Amino acid sequence: MHNLRSLPFSWLLALLLAPGTLLAQQHSEQNHAHYVVPKDSLVRQKLAQWQDIKFGLLMHWGTYSEWGIVESWSLCPEDEGWCERRGPYAANWYDYKKAYENLQTTFNPVKFNPDRWATAAKNAGMKYVVFTTKHHDGFCMFDTKQTDYKVTDAKTPFSKNPRSNIANEVFKSFRDQNFMVGAYFSKPDWHTTTYWDPYFPPKDRNVSYSPKKYPERWQKFKDFTYNQIEELMTNYGKVDILWLDGGWVRPASTIDSTISWQRTIPYDQDIDMARIAQMARRHQPGLLVVDRTVTGEFENYVTPEQSIPETYLPIPWESCLTMGDSWSYIPKENFKPARKLVQTLVDIVAKNGNLLLNIAPGPDGEWHEEAYQRLQEIGAWLQVNGESIYGTKPVAPYRQGQWAFTGNGKAFYQTYLPKDGEPLPATVTLSAGTIPAKAEVRLLGYAKPLKAQKTAAGLVVNLPEAARQTASKQAAWVFKLTSR
Known part of the structure; x- marks a missing residue:
């Protein structure tokens, strides 16, 4: 080296x-x-x-x-x-x-x-x-x-x-x-x-x-x-x-x-x-x-x-x-x-x-x-x-601001890289680029699907308090999108 x-x-x-x-x-x-x-x-x-x-x-x-x-x-x-x-x-x-x-x-x-x-x-x-x-x-x-x-x-x-x-x-x-x-x-x-x-x-x-x-x-x-x-x-x-x-x-x-x-x-x-x-x-x-x-x-x-x-x-x-x-x-x-x-x-x-x-x-x-x-x-x-991470490929736009995008053909992942001390808000807007027509959204580490609504800006995801507490312990927050 x-x-x-x-x-x-x-x-x-x-x-x-x-x-x-x-x-x-x-x-x-x-x-x-x-x-x-x-x-x-x-x-x-x-x-x-x-x-x-x-x-x-x-x-x-x-x-x-x-x-x-x-x-x-x-x-x-x-x-x-x-x-x-x-x-x-x-x-x-x-x-x-x-x-x-x-x-x-x-x-x-x-x-x-x-x-x-x-x-x-x-x-x-x-x-x-x-x-x-x-x-x-x-x-x-x-x-x-x-x-x-x-x-x-x-x-x-x-x-x-x-x-x-x-x-x-x-x-x-x-x-x-x-x-x-x-x-x-x-x-x-x-x-x-x-x-x-x-x-x-x-x-x-x-x-x-x-x-x-x-x-x-x-x-x-x-x-x-x-x-x-x-x-x-x-x-x-x-x-x-x-x-x-x-x-x-x-x-x-x-x-x-x-x-x-x-x-x-x-x-x-x-x-x-x-x-x-x-x-x-x-x-x-x-x-x-x-x-x-x-x-x-x-x-x-x-x-x-x-x-x-x-x-x-x-x-x-x-x-x-x-x-x-x-x-x-x-x-x-x-x-x-x-x-x-x-x-x-x-x-x-x-x-x-x-x-x-x-x-x-x-x-x-x-x-x-x-x-x-x-x-x-x-x-x-x-x-x-x-x-x-494993077995995935990058998905356009790859990296955008604090977001990273990957997928494996069955699911898309939008990962947010929070700054130190940054809390997960009550709503998050996911990029429209990798959203399936009928998308189910999950936060990895949280057991239940999340409620989401399509808008012109993307997919607005509602995060209950329990999901936010789960995410607060993570170095990066991964949202998984799959077709229903």
């Missing part, structure tokens, strides 16, 4: 492909006009399944949690806020990198219990998980055979734990709860010498030498990457999503010079995604491949980071957002209120997206207890109102 943090997230209205249909928008300065629909029917099926489940869990976890710092980025010699080094080794990059990588020798998350995470996520209404098997620093949270910089190496205290192959344990626990499983994998690797060659000290996040000038070295890095991904695709059970980060590792032909951060990529860094995807899908038929920000056939859905589109997008997309302020563990986190998180989910679903919500485990292998509390509150709302 963070590869685009320095950029404003601008969402621009796009050209029209046909009346009422958006051709493209931009997120993080990425142009979606060239989205490629997967040719493989199994991939299309899995993509449709993924679009129906709406809500997932992302976890950033590695040795960096021991220092309570940003994941990986303090190793990167760039003048960006998230790359700032702190602590006793900060003055000298070489000393800092050595001390950072030495965290492997103290990493011992003895409270690691992925079953608790999976149960909490399931009760929250989450349906898929994406776990960091390797971030940019190169430390592997799985038992790779390509490097000893991994959680299962003898230098790591946790390697003696029977659950030391962390990624495998996470995937098993969540799969047992019927989750779709995703492997986050960083394409750049700042530990391996075939990416950051010690002879050529790195100047930034990119490969430290010219791949064109040293093709044999680059081929070794490509093989290293291919082999690690093949390990994840063959030794870790069913995998549904390969979620690739580090979008600067890309062919030169895909660099868009109109996009500021892409202009800083100095080299062609082609790792042969066609070969990787073919191999991965041979082992995992129908696998979704998400080569983030590299528009084309290997970006099966797009992933705005810490942002939400201003309006409906007609292509598959997912906002990856943090539950708190940070992607990685910090001792004191500022978690968003459950009301805000629920309303964020509603907003995203009405615009045709999924929400991937990040929670970061600490060095002991546990989440903040407050994270469990937030999940419980989100789950309570979805227990009542989930039918307006």
